[in-house]
Every structure is written in structure tokens, then in C-alpha cells.
Amino acid sequence: MAEITSPLSAPAGQELKSKKASDSTLARVARYTGIRLITLVITVVIGLYLTILIANMGGYVDTIRRAQIREDVNARIAGNPAYRGLSIEARQKVVQDEIQSKVSALGLDRPFIVRSFNFLADAITLNLGRAFHMASNSGANQVRLIILERLPPTLLLFGVSDIILFFAALFFALGLSRRYGSFFDKLSVGLTPLSSAPGWFYGIFLILLFASIWKVLPFGGMVDSPPPPSTVGYILSLAKHMILPVMAYTLSQIFLSIFTWRTFFLIYSSEDYVEMAKAKGLPDNDIQNKYILRPTLPTIITSFALLMIYTWVGAPIFETIFNWPGLGRALYQAVGLFDTPVIIGETVIFSYLLAITVFLLDFVYALVDPRVKIGGEGGKV
Amino acid sequence: MNLKSIKEIFRYPTVIAGSIIIAILIGIAVYAVISIPYDKAITLWRGSEADWYKNPKNAGPVWYNWFRKDKLPETIDLISDSETVTREVKDAGDGRVIIFTMPITYDYDGFPDDMALYFKSTYEEKPPFIGLSWIGPDGEETRLNNFEIKNRFTYRLDQDRKITRKLGGRVASVGLFANPKDKDSKTPIHGDYKLKIEAVTFDKSSDLTAEWVIYGKLAGWAGTDHLRRDLGIALLWGTPIALAFGLLAAVGTSLTQMIIAAFSAWFGGWVDTLLQRITEINLVLPFLPILIMIGTFYSRSIFVILSAVILLSLFGQGVKTFRAVLLQVKESAYIEAARSYGASSGRIIFSYMIPRLIPLLIPQFIVLIPSYVFLEASLAILGLGDPTLPTWGKIIQDAESQGALYQGWYYWVLEPSVLLMITGLAFSVIGYALDRVFNPRLRGQ
Numbered sequence: 001m002a003e004i005t006s007p008l009s010a011p012a013g014q015e016l017k018s019k020k021a022s023d024s025t026l027a028r029v030a031r032y033t034g035i036r037l038i039t040l041v042i043t044v045v046i047g048l049y050l051t052i053l054i055a056n057m058g059g060y061v062d063t064i065r066r067a068q069i070r071e072d073v074n075a076r077i078a079g080n081p082a083y084r085g086l087s088i089e090a091r092q093k094v095v096q097d098e099i100q101s102k103v104s105a106l107g108l109d110r111p112f113i114v115r116s117f118n119f120l121a122d123a124i125t126l127n128l129g130r131a132f133h134m135a136s137n138s139g140a141n142q143v144r145l146i147i148l149e150r151l152p153p154t155l156l157l158f159g160v161s162d163i164i165l166f167f168a169a170l171f172f173a174l175g176l177s178r179r180y181g182s183f184f185d186k187l188s189v190g191l192t193p194l195s196s197a198p199g200w201f202y203g204i205f206l207i208l209l210f211a212s213i214w215k216v217l218p219f220g221g222m223v224d225s226p227p228p229p230s231t232v233g234y235i236l237s238l239a240k241h242m243i244l245p246v247m248a249y250t251l252s253q254i255f256l257s258i259f260t261w262r263t264f265f266l267i268y269s270s271e272d273y274v275e276m277a278k279a280k281g282l283p284d285n286d287i288q289n290k291y292i293l294r295p296t297l298p299t300i301i302t303s304f305a306l307l308m309i310y311t312w313v314g315a316p317i318f319e320t321i322f323n324w325p326g327l328g329r330a331l332y333q334a335v336g337l338f339d340t341p342v343i344i345g346e347t348v349i350f351s352y353l354l355a356i357t358v359f360l361l362d363f364v365y366a367l368v369d370p371r372v373k374i375g376g377e378g379g380k381v
Numbered sequence: 382m383n384l385k386s387i388k389e390i391f392r393y394p395t396v397i398a399g400s401i402i403i404a405i406l407i408g409i410a411v412y413a414v415i416s417i418p419y420d421k422a423i424t425l426w427r428g429s430e431a432d433w434y435k436n437p438k439n440a441g442p443v444w445y446n447w448f449r450k451d452k453l454p455e456t457i458d459l460i461s462d463s464e465t466v467t468r469e470v471k472d473a474g475d476g477r478v479i480i481f482t483m484p485i486t487y488d489y490d491g492f493p494d495d496m497a498l499y500f501k502s503t504y505e506e507k508p509p510f511i512g513l514s515w516i517g518p519d520g521e522e523t524r525l526n527n528f529e530i531k532n533r534f535t536y537r538l539d540q541d542r543k544i545t546r547k548l549g550g551r552v553a554s555v556g557l558f559a560n561p562k563d564k565d566s567k568t569p570i571h572g573d574y575k576l577k578i579e580a581v582t583f584d585k586s587s588d589l590t591a592e593w594v595i596y597g598k599l600a601g602w603a604g605t606d607h608l609r610r611d612l613g614i615a616l617l618w619g620t621p622i623a624l625a626f627g628l629l630a631a632v633g634t635s636l637t638q639m640i641i642a643a644f645s646a647w648f649g650g651w652v653d654t655l656l657q658r659i660t661e662i663n664l665v666l667p668f669l670p671i672l673i674m675i676g677t678f679y680s681r682s683i684f685v686i687l688s689a690v691i692l693l694s695l696f697g698q699g700v701k702t703f704r705a706v707l708l709q710v711k712e713s714a715y716i717e718a719a720r721s722y723g724a725s726s727g728r729i730i731f732s733y734m735i736p737r738l739i740p741l742l743i744p745q746f747i748v749l750i751p752s753y754v755f756l757e758a759s760l761a762i763l764g765l766g767d768p769t770l771p772t773w774g775k776i777i778q779d780a781e782s783q784g785a786l787y788q789g790w791y792y793w794v795l796e797p798s799v800l801l802m803i804t805g806l807a808f809s810v811i812g813y814a815l816d817r818v819f820n821p822r823l824r825g826q
Contacts, residue, residue, distance in 0.1 A: 039661075047665045055674060190395070193809035196751040197802060198759065204777070204786075204798055212786045219787065306698060313669045317759045321781070331670060332763055335677050347674055350667035358665065 029366045036362045044355045045124065048348060052119045055344050062115075064341055065108055066099075068129050073098045128345045133337040134330070143345040146330065151349070153222055154315060154326030160242065161249040162308055168250065169257035170300070174293065176258065177265035188258050195256035198314055200321040203248035207321070210244060217244055220323030245322045253307060261300050268296045298369040305361040309354050327353075386818050395810045402807035410621035422618045426610065426771040433609040437494040437596035439783075441792050442604040451490030451568070454597040459483050461578075461591045476582040479509075483576045483593050492569050493554040494596040496538040502530040502589035504582065509589050511580040515557055518572025523547075523557075530580070530589055554595070604792045606776070607783050615771035616796055622772050623754045623804060626687060630753035633691035634699065635746045639738055641695065642703030643730045646711055656700070663696035669759070676765035683767040686760065690753070699745065703738055710737045740819035747812035751805035758801055773797035 056062065077083050077095055086094070103109055107118055122128060128143040135141045136149045176185045210217040218224075223237045268274070269292045277291050311318075315328030323329070327349060334342035390396050417425070425432055435458055446452050459466065461481050469480040502509050513525040526543055528536070538544060538553035548556025549564055558569035580589055603612035645656040675689050710716065711734070719729050760766055761774025762781065780786075780793040 040665075043658075043662050044665055046662050050662070050666065051671065051674075054671060055678070057679065189813075192813055193806050196748065196755070196805040196809035198752075198755050200759065200762070201755065201798065201801065204794055207786055208791060208794065212789070212791070309664065313667050314759070316669060316673065317762055320763065331673060335673055335764060338677065340678070343670075343674055343677055347667055347670040350670045351665050354665045354667060 032366045033363050036366075037359060040355050040359050040362075044351060045120070047351050047355075048123050049116070049120050051344075051347050051351065052116055052123055055347070056112075056116065056119065062108060064129060065106065066103070069099055069102045069106070069108075073102065123344070123348050126345060126348060128341045128348075131334075131342045132339045134334060134339050134342055143341045146342060147327065147345050147349050150325065150327045150330045153324060154319070154328060157242065157245055157319070157324055157326060158249075158308075158312065158315065161246045162311075164246060165250050165253055165257065165307075166304060169254050169261060172254075172258045173261035173265060174288065177262045177269060177292075178288070180266060185262070188255060188262070191255040192259040194251070195253060197252060198317070199245075199249045199252040199311065200314070200317045202251045203245065203318065203321040206244045206248050206251075220244075220321070222325050245318070245324060248322075249311065249318070253311065257303070257307065260303055261296075264296050264299050264303075265292060268292050271295075294368070298365050298371075301361050301365050301368065305358060308357050308361070312350065312353055312357065315350075389818050390811075390814055393814045396814045399807040399810040399814075402803055403811075406620055406624060406804060406807070409617065410624055413617035414621055417614065417618065422614060422771060423769050425614050426618075426769075428608040428610045433605075433611070434497075434499070435594055436600050436605045436609040436611060437598070438605065438607055438609055439788070439790050439793070440494065440596070440598055440600040440605045441790070442602055442796075443599045444602065445599055445792075452488075453491045453599050454487075454489035454493050454595070455599050456597040457485055457487075457493075457593075457595040459485065459593045459595075461589075472585075473581065476509075476584055476587060479580045479582065479589065481578040481580075481591060483578070483591075484573060485575075485595065486573050487558060487569060488571045489597075490568055491598055492558055494598050496554045496557075496593070496595050498536040498538070498578075499592040499594070500530045500534040500536065500589055501591075502532060502534070502587070504587040505584045507583040508532075509580045509582040509587055511578055511589075514577045514579070516575040516577060517557075517561075518570060518574065522577070525553075603796055604790075606779055606793065612776060612793070612796060615776050616773070616800060618771045619773035619776070619797065619800070622683070622770055623757060623801075626683065626757045627750040627754040627804075627808075630687055630690050630694075630756070631746050631749040633687075634694040634697060635742055635749065637691065637695050638697055638699035639703055639735060639742060640730075642700045642707055643734050643738075645700065646704045646707035647726060647730050647734065656696070657704075660696045660698075660700050663693070664698075666693065668693055672760065673763060673765060676760060676763075681765055681768055683757075683770060686757075686765075686767075690756065702745075703741070706738060706741055707734055710734055744812045744816035744819060747815060748809050750808045750812075754804055754808075755801065758797075773801055 073095055077091065077098065083091055083094060107115055126144045126147065130141045131143050131146055134146055136146045138145070138149075140146070172188065176182075176188055179185055207219055211219040218241055220241075222241050223234060224241075228234050228237050271291075274287060274291050277287050282291075315326065316331045317328070318324075319326045319328035320332040327346060330342065331346040333339075334346060391400075413422075435456065437456060440456075441453070443455060446455075461468065461483070465484055467480075467482045469478075471478045471480075498513075500511075508529050508531045510527065510529050512527045515523045515525055517523070525538075525547075526541055538557075541553065544553045545551065545556070551559065551564075558574070560566045560570055576593060578591055582588070601611045601613050603616050605611055641656060645653045671693060672686065672689055676686060679685065716729060716733055719733055724733075757766075757772065758774030758777065761772055762778045764778065766772055766775050766778065774797070776797040777794060780790065780797075783790075783793075785791070785793040
């Protein structure tokens with residue numbers, strides 16, 4: 001949700017102690033990262049367990065498992081010549097016995113508490129069986145394959161968008177913080193409310209303008225159909241299809257990011273050590289890079305991590321509007337087809353994506369946060 | 382949080398504009414709920430044929446004509462009982478001959494979208510037989526078709542191949558209004574047209590009524606969708622739903638987050654650790670996919686979704702923000718004083734700590750409202766809106782699924798989007814302004 005990130009939540013007034021233990025920096029970063037990794041793994045496991053509990057509230061996961069066992073057993077017995085001579089009743093009995101033994105072998109007749117841990121293990125490995133209706137491009141209907149196939153387009157789209165957003169917002173925020181109170185500063189503050197609308201919303205307007213009225217950019221999709229045969233052509237076509245989604249994403253997030261980050265910069269640039277540096281007559285660029293940007297970065301990374309989590313979660317609708325063949329649109333399709341295994345698998349993979357995002361940004365945080373480096377209290381996301 | 386700061390807020394012109402917009406939206410919401418009762422709105426939105434047969438499909442809003450030189454047609458609806466229709470009755474054998482002449486004046490610059498005749502007949506054994514003919518502005522009469530009218534019968538002129546063939550390949554609603562000599566004419570001839578229905582009945586008590594609907598290209602102040610429904614219903618009724626959902630979700634999440642943060646900050650120790658760990662777990666729970674899962678598996682009722690939103694946001698980021706402030710508040714002298722006279726934890730939390738959050742809470746709360754309004758629309762676009770309620774998101778979903786942007790039916794997407802946008806902007810403009818007034822952290826720099 002678009003929340004006002006109050007600077008009060010940011011660790012204001014950091015103290016830059018002198019570097020005294022640069023030899024153990026790597027070890028400290030590694031230890032900090034290691035601890036964060038273990039904490040995150042535990043967090044994800046608990047998160048996934050909660051997801052499983054929600055998913056199985058009406059016995060949905062059980063139903064999937066039973067249906068799959070029945071299908072497997074039926075197919076195997078129908079294809080086995082040894083059973084061909086049997087009467088229908090006898091064959092039914094064989095099928096029933098087989099299903100029963102499978103059910104107890106998989107522990108489906110055990111109490112829910114025990115079963116829920118089996119499901120958890122399956123979810124962690126994305127071993128969610130077969131989709132009911134959906135299939136990957138190669139024709140496989142394994143949930144894991146469907147999801148892994150949809151992962152790269154999503155990573156590409158959101159990765160590119162996030163990188164562009166991060167550097168653009170950083171550039172503008174830093175620039176505006178140096179021109180506090182100027183026309184452009186006031187303008188950017190005035191535009192902040194535009195961030196109340198999510199990316200897909202701007203997507204609709206951009207599609208209307210660029211695809212529908214001016215007809216200069218495609219309505220959606222990832223590449224032209226049929227895809228261009230040459231690699232260069234493919235990349236160009238991909239870039240053309242990415243313009244609108246990246247624009248929509250940036251448009252919806254950039255003003256709030258600029259506003260928030262600019263405020264962080266302003267807070268940090270009124271610190272005593274900055275005044276001191278100015279008094280010493282250090283060049284402006286040095287002050288900006290070493291005394292303002294550096295200590296503000298951890299706070300900005302925290303704010304960016306929250307933003308990325310918010311936008312990851314919005315992927316289903318964002319990709320649906322742009323017809324982008326990624327994870328999000330797969331979830332939309334799965335909802336339309338009531339494809340339960342895919343819906344659960346998608347929820348799991350999104351948990352993973354969120355956790356990996358948190359972890360990566362934590363790692364960057366550890367690299368840039370002086371408190372981690374010199375062994376003070378650990379920062380947190 | 383006093384009179385002075387409230388006065389200060391209204392120095393921002395954007396805040397005045399935002400407040401006016403919110404007042405108008407609340408007015409629309411109240412008007413919608415009063416003028417169209419809940420049950421009626423839901424039945425109308427279900428879209429049965431009987432409610433909407435007089436509307437054209439995918440017609441734009443009537444105000445399009447205000448900005449156009451060539452006026453697009455609106456729907457003309459003529460019932461055989463109305464005063465302008467002449468009815469002649471003659472006896473003939475066992476039965477009668479009934480002749481209706483239905484006159485219209487056509488002065489639009491575009492062809493109608495479609496034309497249909499809705500007949501109702503009563504008879505003993507043999508249904509009446511009718512002949513249709515068309516009289517143009519020049520007085521020339523063209524025979525169209527003959528057929529039998531059993532009980533209720535709908536005749537769509539554009540789907541009659543015989544007429545299309547007679548008009549040289551053009552459907553009735555184009556061919557009948559165009560210049561017969563010019564096969565490529567793009568504009569209809571203005572003037573008075575008449576449709577003559579000659580009915581032969583086979584018993585004296587047999588009778589019939591007819592309704593002639595000439596579907597326009599424009600209908601209603603909001604236009605219509607692919608099911609002929611008037612979008613105005615959903616635009617009107619979407620307002621109270623969007624406002625109520627946004628408000629309830631924002632109140633629910635802000636209040637619960639605030640209370641959890643207060644407990645976390647006040648008790649500290651293992652309570653704090655536990656609550657903070659839960660916040661971290663909550664961070665990796667994919668909010669929208671879980672909502673989608675709940676919507677798909679259990680219920681799409683707006684109340685279920687609302688409860689799920691609040692439950693999933695209990696340990697949201699607000700908890701961390703509020704806790705950080707409360708940790709400072711906890712150290713204040715007046716809390717010390719309260720503790721020293723023996724105030725209970727509950728009293729300190731609710732009477733002394735939480736009130737200090739109000740300046741931080743109110744702006745955050747107002748900024749949260751539009752994000753939940755958009756969340757409701759997002760769910761509707763994913764097909765997980767409440768199945769019965771007409772909402773803005775549902776209109777966008779219908780428009781998306783019918784390819785409105787490809788087809789050029791822009792009004793269909795733009796009307797709900799613009800409403801969403803101005804609602805979002807109105808609330809967030811006020812929220813950000815309040816934040817600047819209540820938390821003047823940058824003043825004096």
C-alpha cells in the first residue's frame with residue numbers, strides 16, 4: 001500500500017564512527033548476511049505454512065491430491081494388460097485398493113497437522129503436481145514447469161522497471177534536495193498524489209494514448225507475433241513491447257519515491273557533520289557523495305524494498321493489462337480456469353520472490369550501511 | 382490538531398479542491414443509494430433482457446453530441462399505443478385488418494445502430510399475419526417483408542437477409558435511411574419516415590401491439606455496455622461501494638496496526654520481539670495472490686474480501702512506523718508521571734500513547750483510502766469482484782474483456798477510470814497536505 005514513509009521511522013542521526021576494523025569488514029558483512037538469510041528462510045517457511053493453511057481451509061489441497069492419485073491409478077490399470085481379463089467390478093476393486101494404499105502411503109488419511117507438514121515440504125520444493133487445465137509452452141502440465149517458464153518474463157519486466165525507477169528517482173531526489181523550495185521541487189511535491197494510482201491504472205491510459213489513438217506502440221504482449229527470427233530483431237521487438245509497461249510502472253511510483261527520498265536527503269544534509277564538511281570547504285560533489293548520499297542510502301534501500309514488495313504483489317493485474325506472459329498473468333489465467341494447483345504454486349512463488357527481494361536488498365544494505373561494516377547494531381528491512 | 386492547523390490546511394488550494402470533490406462524491410453516493418434502491422441496482426445490473434432491450438449495445442454517452450458537428454443518433458422508441466401512431470381497423474371476413482402507421486422524424490447525421498420490432502399478439506387459433514412497408518421522405522413506399530406473429534415475437538430488421546438483399550447489400554438501418562440512388566452515401570437523408578404495419582387477423586378478438594425501437598449510437602449520460610446495460614447505474618452505485626470499501630479498510634487497518642504497535646512498544650521484551658517477527662513474516666506473505674486465492678476458493682463477497690484485507694494488513698508496515706514513534710513517546714516525562722501514579726497499561730496505551738499518534742495516523746489513514754479503492758478495482762479486474770455488486774472495477778473489467786480499447790469504445794474505460802482517478806487524487810492530496818501541516822519536520826530549513 002502506498003503509505004507515507006515517515007522519516008521518523010528512518011534511523012535519524014546516524015553516527016559515522018571512524019573506520020577501525022577494515023580487515024574484518026568482509027567477515028562482518030558475511031555474518032550479517034548469513035544471519036539475515038537464516039532468519040528469512042525461517043520467515044518464508046512460516047509464511048508458506050500459513051499460505052498452505054489458508055489454501056487448505058476447505059480441503060482444496062487434499063482434493064487435488066486425491067484427484068491426481070485417482071487419475072494416475074486409473075491410467076495405470078487401464079494400460080496394464082494383466083488386468084484386462086478382469087470383470088468391471090473386479091477391476092474397480094483393484095482400483096479402489098490401489099487408491100487406498102496410495103492415500104495411506106502419502107499420508108492423506110493422517111490427521112491434518114501431520115499432513116500440513118507434508119504439504120509444506122511439497123510447497124517448498126514447488127512439487128505441486130499437475131495443473132488441471134493450463135500447460136507450459138512445451139506442453140507439460142507440471143505446475144513447477146509452468147511456473148518456471150513464466151518466471152523469466154516477469155523478472156525481466158520488473159527488473160528493468162525497478163532499475164530504471166531506482167536510478168531515476170535517486171537522481172531527481174538528490175537534485176531536488178539541493179534545490180529545496182525551487183519551482184521543480186514544489187512541482188514534484190505537488191505531483192506526489194499521482195502515486196496513489198497503481199501501475200496498471202496508468203497502463204490503461206498509456207495503452208489508450210500510444211496504442212489505440214496514436215498507434216505507435218503495441219497494445220501488449222512481449223514480442224511481435226510471429227517473433228522476429230534474428231536476435232537483434234527479437235531484442236528490438238522486446239524493447240518496443242516493454243516501453244509502455246516500464247513507463248506505466250515508473251509513472252505510478254516515481255513521484256512518491258522522489259518525494260520520500262528527497263525528504264531523507266534533506267534530513268541527512270542538515271546533520272552536523274555535513275555542516276562541518278561545508279565549513280572545511282570540501283567540494284560540493286564530495287559532500288553530496290560522501291556525506292549525504294552514503295549515509296542516506298540504507299534508508300533509501302529500505303524504502304525501495306518496501307516499494308518493490310508492493311509492486312511485485314501487483315504483478316497479476318499489471319501483467320494482465322499489458323498481456324505480458326509472466327507469472328502474474330498466469331495467476332490471472334489460473335483464476336479464470338479455476339486451476340487450483342497453479343493458484344497455490346503462484347502464491348508460493350510470489351512468497352519466494354518477496355523473500356529473495358528482501359534478501360538481496362538486505363545484502364546491498366549490508367554493503368552500504370556503515371553500522372554493519374563497523375559492527376554496530378544490525379540494520380533491518 | 383487544533384483549529385489553527387485546520388485553518389492552515391485550507392490555505393492549500395489543492396485541499397479545497399480535494400474537499401469539494403470528496404463532498405461531491407459523498408453526495409453522489411447518497412443520491413445513488415436513495416434514488417436506486419440496493420435490490421433494484423442489483424437486479425438491473427444482472428442485466429436481464431426485459432430491463433435493457435430498449436438500449437443499444439456499446440453506445441456512447443449522449444453528451445458526445447455536444448462536441449460533435451455531425452449529430453449521432455439517439456434511440457427512438459415508438460409504441461403502437463402512443464398518440465402519434467395511427468391505427469386503422471377494417472373488418473375482413475372472419476377477422477380484421479389492422480394498419481399501424483408509425484411516423485418518425487430522422488434528423489441525425491449518422492445511421493442508427495440497429496432496428497427491432499417487438500410484437501405481442503393475442504389470438505384464438507391462427508396467429509395474425511403481417512406485412513411491413515417503409516415510406517421514405519419522398520413518399521415512396523417499399524414493401525419489406527411478411528410474416529406471422531405468434532404470441533411474442535421480436536423482429537430484427539438488420540438480420541433479415543431479404544431486406545439486406547433488396548437494399549443492395551446494406552442492412553436495413555443503413556439502407557432504409559440512405560439515398561437509394563447513391564450506394565456509398567455515408568450520411569442518412571433527413572426527413573419524415575413511416576413504418577407501416579398491416580396485420581391480418583383471423584378472428585374478431587385477435588389483436589396485436591408493436592414497439593419499434595430504432596437503436597441509436599448514443600444512449601444515457603454514461604453510455605451502455607455489451608449487454609445493453611446503462612453504465613450510469615454502475616458508475617452511480619460504484620461510488621458508495623468504493624468509498625465504503627476504502628474507508629472501512631483504511632479504518633480497520635490503521636486502528637489495528639496502531640493498537641498492535643502500541644502493545645509492541647509499551648510491553649517491549651518478548652511481546653515486542655514476537656510482534657516484530659510476525660511483521661516480518663507478514664512482509665513475505667504475497668498480499669494480492671492470497672486475496673486472489675481466497676476470492677477463488679472461498680468467497681467473492683465484498684465483506685469476506687474486506688475482512689481478509691484487514692486481517693492480512695494487521696501486521697503491515699504501519700506497525701513498524703507507529704512503533705518507532707511510540708518508542709520515543711514511551712520515554713516522555715508524562716508517561717513516566719502516569720506510571721508513577723499507578724496508571725494501568727491499558728490506560729497508558731489508550732489514553733496517553735495512542736493519542737500522540739493521531740497527527741501521524743490521520744494523514745496516513747487518508748492516503749490509505751485511495752489505495753484500497755484501487756485494490757477493490759484491481760480485484761474486480763481480475764474477475765474477483767463481488768458477483769452481485771455494480772462497481773467501477775467491474776466496468777473496467779467488462780471493457781477490458783470486450784476489447785474496448787481496440788474497438789474505440791473509450792468512454793467505457795475512461796468513465797470509471799476518471800472517477801477512480803479523481804477519488805484517489807482528492808483523498809491523497811488532502812492526506813499529503815495534512816501530513817505537511819501535522820508533521821512539519823522540514824519547516825524552517
